Structures are given as structure tokens and as C-alpha cells.
Amino acid sequence: MPPALATHELCKRYGDRVALDGVDLEVGPGELVGLLGPNGAGKSTLVKIACGLVHPSGGHAEVAGAPAGSPAARAALGYLAELFRFPGWCTADELLGLHQRLAGSPGASAERADLLELVGLSDAAGRRVEQLSKGMQQRLGIAQALVGQPAVVLLDEPTSALDPAGRRAVRGMLEELRRRGVAVLLNSHLLGEIEQVCDRVAIVARGRLVAEGTPGELGRPGGVEIETAAGTRSFSDAGREDVPALVAGLVGKGERIYAVRVVQGTLEDAYLRAIEEAQR
Amino acid sequence: MRGLGTVVGYALRESLRRRVLTVVCLLTAAFLGLYAWGASAVFDEVAPPAGGLIALDTQVLTGATLLGMAMFVTLFLGVVLAVFLTLGAVRGDAERGLLQPLVVRPVGRRTLLAGRFAASAGVCVLYVVAVYAGAVVITGLIGGFWPGSVVLPAFGLAGAVVVVVALTLLGTTLLGTTANGIAVFMLFGAGLTAGLLGQIGDALSSPTLTNVSDIAVWALPFEALYQDALFALTADIEGVTGVLVQLGPLGGADDAGALLWVWAGVYALGAALLGARAFDRADL
Numbered sequence: 195m196p197p198a199l200a201t202h203e204l205c206k207r208y209g210d211r212v213a214l215d216g217v218d219l220e221v222g223p224g225e226l227v228g229l230l231g232p233n234g235a236g237k238s239t240l241v242k243i244a245c246g247l248v249h250p251s252g253g254h255a256e257v258a259g260a261p262a263g264s265p266a267a268r269a270a271l272g273y274l275a276e277l278f279r280f281p282g283w284c285t286a287d288e289l290l291g292l293h294q295r296l297a298g299s300p301g302a303s304a305e306r307a308d309l310l311e312l313v314g315l316s317d318a319a320g321r322r323v324e325q326l327s328k329g330m331q332q333r334l335g336i337a338q339a340l341v342g343q344p345a346v347v348l349l350d351e352p353t354s355a356l357d358p359a360g361r362r363a364v365r366g367m368l369e370e371l372r373r374r375g376v377a378v379l380l381n382s383h384l385l386g387e388i389e390q391v392c393d394r395v396a397i398v399a400r401g402r403l404v405a406e407g408t409p410g411e412l413g414r415p416g417g418v419e420i421e422t423a424a425g426t427r428s429f430s431d432a433g434r435e436d437v438p439a440l441v442a443g444l445v446g447k448g449e450r451i452y453a454v455r456v457v458q459g460t461l462e463d464a465y466l467r468a469i470e471e472a473q474r
Numbered sequence: 475m476r477g478l479g480t481v482v483g484y485a486l487r488e489s490l491r492r493r494v495l496t497v498v499c500l501l502t503a504a505f506l507g508l509y510a511w512g513a514s515a516v517f518d519e520v521a522p523p524a525g526g527l528i529a530l531d532t533q534v535l536t537g538a539t540l541l542g543m544a545m546f547v548t549l550f551l552g553v554v555l556a557v558f559l560t561l562g563a564v565r566g567d568a569e570r571g572l573l574q575p576l577v578v579r580p581v582g583r584r585t586l587l588a589g590r591f592a593a594s595a596g597v598c599v600l601y602v603v604a605v606y607a608g609a610v611v612i613t614g615l616i617g618g619f620w621p622g623s624v625v626l627p628a629f630g631l632a633g634a635v636v637v638v639v640a641l642t643l644l645g646t647t648l649l650g651t652t653a654n655g656i657a658v659f660m661l662f663g664a665g666l667t668a669g670l671l672g673q674i675g676d677a678l679s680s681p682t683l684t685n686v687s688d689i690a691v692w693a694l695p696f697e698a699l700y701q702d703a704l705f706a707l708t709a710d711i712e713g714v715t716g717v718l719v720q721l722g723p724l725g726g727a728d729d730a731g732a733l734l735w736v737w738a739g740v741y742a743l744g745a746a747l748l749g750a751r752a753f754d755r756a757d758l
């Protein structure tokens with residue numbers, strides 16, 4: 195099975211501004227990958243190239259094995275843009291119906307009802323888009339991206355207009371997508387969100403991929419703290435595997451030990467470190 | 475093909491729900507009402523045919539002049555409709571974020587453009603034909619004047635609005651909503667000016683002016699089609715009356731022949747293809 199999304203040496207220049215500078219990224223089938231990076235890093239550009247909205251200046255991208263932008267690639271993906279708008283005159287249900295026809299989805303009204311239920315908009319099916327709050331429109335946008343059961347869904351900052359409860363609902367929804375085997379590329383600068391749901395995280399800065407790995411791998415151990423009678427001692431270079439030796443050494447010196455903590459570096463630390471390195 | 479139907483349906487529903495068509499129909503009804511009122515007043519006032527040396531048929535003169543004027547208004551309303559249905563279809567909608575969700579669907583950019591074209595052209599053709607038919611019936615019933623050819627002028631008007639739709643569609647792949655609207659109306663104005671220049675050239679018997687006008691009118695073939703439609707309206711009127719009624723507003727009647735239709739077709743198709751190419755290459 196080909197990867198849900200793969201980019202090779204992907205470059206994009208707008209005039210003399212470089213938005214992407216040789217990015218290699220892969221999202222496996224059913225994998226949930228978070229794309230992190232500061233504003234202007236090139237996250238949206240990468241996703242737009244994958245959707246065929248933007249033409250790359252170099253390199254190439256494939257969606258489910260088909261070249262990005264080809265009809266086969268477009269048929270395999272669902273997309274929610276960072277800045278999107280739906281026609282105010284159509285109802286939530288009509289919007290999904292339009293996208294079912296455009297996507298050639300045979301799902302009919304059952305699919306629409308299922309998707310509206312998934313994003314918590316069942317009660318708003320008959321309401322016009324212009325009567326929905328921005329947060330509701332964003333949830334409708336997520337439902338729209340899922341029309342036609344795409345193999346991969348590209349979500350560009352899908353929670354920017356959501357309140358904390360809405361964000362939690364989206365996390366639950368992403369978990370549901372994982373259960374259904376849908377691959378997801380999630381753009382965000384909300385680290386906590388990505389840390390909680392993503393299988394893997396890729397960090398981009400200035401158009402380059404600067405770090406990649408599971409949230410656990412990226413959040414490298416941040417040292418060991420041991421509480422003794424004399425106070426807390428920090429061993430900032432030590433990791434979990436060093437704990438027995440450290441404890442044995444201290445006990446050997448006659449110290450009394452009350453607690454041992456392995457300090458886990460957060461994704462935030464890893465992110466800031468990676469961004470800082472990229473700026474140099 | 476199914477994709478095309480979906481896009482056409484979307485475009486039509488959009489214009490219905492946004493009440494564009496409702497407003498247009500109401501205003502058009504008002505125009506036709508006003509036209510009927512004016513026509514009956516004018517026909518009441520013109521004297522019955524005066525027998526004399528010159529066979530001037532005032533009824534025919536009045537009828538043809540009124541209908542020619544109604545055709546100009548029809549063209550104008552049709553162009554306004556064409557522009558407003560189409561002006562933001564690509565760049566404008568992309569700037570507002572409306573287009574991207576549609577473009578990423580498998581139907582593709584070409585089908586989207588073709589669907590917008592078909593919907594706008596279809597609505598505008600139906601519209602000008604209906605308004606023109608209304609004006610013909612009103613003039614005929616009130617003043618007893620029926621044009622020499624009823625069908626040909628309708629074709630000319632329909633062709634003219636289709637050309638304008640194609641130009642607006644090309645414009646929307648290159649320009650944002652406001653800039654495109656201004657550009658297309660300027661072109662329309664240029665066409666009308668070219669027609670006016672031709673009339674002045676005819677009146678002054680200036681071949682240079684007439685040539686300039688002819689070239690400009692063919693470069694903007696909606697004007698040529700409009701002049702052809704005026705010609706079809708008055709072609710069978712003879713004698714002095716015939717000469718007098720050749721002077722339509724903003725572009726005198728002019729028989730262009732079949733070549734014009736070929737040219738207008740090539741022109742509209744070329745504009746649409748250029749638009750499709752620009753759309754294909756655009757980053758959205």
C-alpha cells in the first residue's frame with residue numbers, strides 16, 4: 195500500500211520568497227501526523243501542493259500513490275483550508291450534498307447524517323451556513339473534508355476558531371478517524387493538541403523539515419531529579435537508564451533517598467529547540 | 475459530465491438564493507412596463523402616414539426606432555447580468571476562500587470553469603431572448619409594427635451576451651472581483667464608443683472614422699453582433715424610411731454576414747481557453 199502522502203525534495207518559491215525548501219515528508223496509511231511550525235514556515239503551502247491548489251517549483255508530491263493534483267489524487271483526499279468559506283446561502287446538509295456530488299460519493303443522506311453527527315452538528319443540518327458561528331462552520335468544514343471516505347485528510351489549522359470544548363471534540367473526532375483507518379495530516383501551532391493525538395510530529399521552519407519523530411522521541415528526557423535528606427539533586431544529562439546507578443552511588447555514600455523523578459522534556463521544549471536551531 | 479451538471483446546478487442555485495435573478499426579473503418587468511407605457515404614448519402622438527412625394531411610413535419609423543432602443547436596453551441589461559453572474563467566479567471566489575473546497579474535488583478546474591460558463595451563458599441568453607420577445611410583442615400589439623426578422627435580432631443579442639460572459643470569465647481568472655468588473659464594463663463602453671464613432675463616420679462620410687470603428691467593433695464582437703441584430707430588425711424596410719431607421723443608438727445597423735458568427739465563436743472560445751489556461755496555472 196503506497197503512503198497516504200509523500201513529498202520528495204518539495205520546493206516552492208513565490209517570486210523570490212522561498213516558502214518550501216526541499217521537504218521530504220511521509221504520512222503512512224492510517225497514520226496521524228502533526229505538522230508543526232511557526233507562522234510562515236510553509237505548512238499551508240505544503241498542504242496546498244498536496245491538494246493540487248498550488249504548483250510546486252521543484253520536487254514532487256504523491257497522494258495515495260498518485261501525483262498530487264491529478265484526479266486520482268484529488269479523489270483520495272479530503273481537505274479543510276486554513277481560510278475557507280462556504281456559501282452562506284446553502285444549508286449544512288446541502289453543502290455536504292454538493293460535496294458528495296462533486297466527490298462522486300454514493301453515501302447519500304446516511305453519510306451526511308453520520309458526518310454531521312460526528313462533528314456534533316446534527317441539530318444544525320437545516321440551518322444556512324450564514325447562520326452558523328465560525329466554530330460551527332469549522333466543524334462543518336471538517337465534515338465536508340470527510341465526504342466520500344477519503345484515504346487521507348489534510349486539515350490546515352482546523353481548531354483555530356474552536357473553544358476548548360470544541361477542540362476536545364476535534365481530538366475525539368481525530369481518534370475516531372484513526373479507528374476508521376483514515377490517514378491525517380494536521381497543521382497546527384497548538385503543541386498540546388498535537389502531542390495528545392498524533393502518532394508522529396514533523397516540525398518545519400523556514401521551509402525546511404527540522405525535526406521529525408513521535409512526540410515521545412522528540413520530547414527527549416530532560417534529566418533526573420533525586421530527593422535526598424540534603425535536598426533535591428539534579429542530574430541534567432542523565433536519563434531513565436541511569437537511575438539505578440545514580441541511586442546506588444548515592445546510597446553507597448550514605449544518602450537517604452525519598453523520591454526519584456525522571457524529567458520528561460515536553461514537545462514544547464523540543465519544538466523551541468528545533469526552531470531556534472533552524473534560525474541560526 | 476455529471477460533474478459539469480453539478481457545477482451548473484450550483485451556479486444556478488447560487489444566483490437564485492442570492493436573489494440576483496429575483497431582482498433582475500422585477501427590474502425587467504418594470505422596464506417592460508415603462509416601455510409599453512412609452513410606446514403607447516408615442517404611437518398615439520405620431521401622425522398617420524402623410525401621403526406625399528416622400529413615402530415616409532411614420533408607424534414603421536416609430537416602431538423600428540422604439541424597438542431598436544429597447545434592444546439597446548436589453549443588451550445593456552443582459553451585459554450587466556452577465557458581468558455580475560460571472561465577475562468573481564475564479565479570483566474573487568478564491569480570495570474569499572469559496573473556490574478552494576470545490577477545486578480540490580475530482581471534478582477539476584476545467585469542469586468548474588465550463589460549468590460557470592454554461593450557467594451564466596444559459597441564464598443570460600434566456601434573459602435577453604425573453605426581454606427582446608417582450609419588447610417585440612409590446613411594440614407589435616401597441617403600434618402594429620413587427621420587425622422584418624423576429625428571430626435574427628434575438629440571435630445577435632444572445633451572441634453578444636455570450637461573448638461578454640466569455641470575456642468576464644477570462645477576466646476573473648486574471649483579476650479580482652472589482653478590477654474585473656471595471657475592466658469588462660470599460661470594454662463594453664469601448665464597444666459602444668466604437669459603434670458611435672462608426673455612426674459619426676457614416677454621417678460625415680469619413681472613411682477613416684468608419685474604418686477605425688469597423689476594426690474596433692470586430693475586436694469587441696459583442697458590438698458587431700448588436701449592430702448585426704439592429705440590421706436584421708430593419709433590413710426589409712424600404713425607401714427613405716429604411717434609410718432613417720438604420721440609425722440605432724450607439725452603433726448603427728450593420729450587416730456583417732455569416733463571417734461575424736464564425737469570428738464571434740472563435741473569439742468566445744479563445745477567451746474561454748485562455749481563461750482555462752490561466753486558471754490551470756494559478757496558485758490558489
Ligand SMILES: Nc1ncnc2c1ncn2[C@@H]1O[C@H](COP(=O)(O)OP(=O)(O)O)[C@@H](O)[C@H]1O
Nearest residue numbers: 208211213231232233234235236237238239240
Ligand atoms: N500566494 C502567496 N504569494 C506570495 N507569498 C506567499 C503566498 N502564500 C504564502 N506565501 C509565503 O510563503 C511562506 C509560507 O507561507 P505558509 O505556507 O502560508 O506558512 P504557514 O502556513 O506555515 O504559516 C510565507 O513566507 C508566506 O508569506
Ligand SMILES: [Mg+2]
Nearest residue numbers: 237238239276
Ligand atoms: Mg498556514
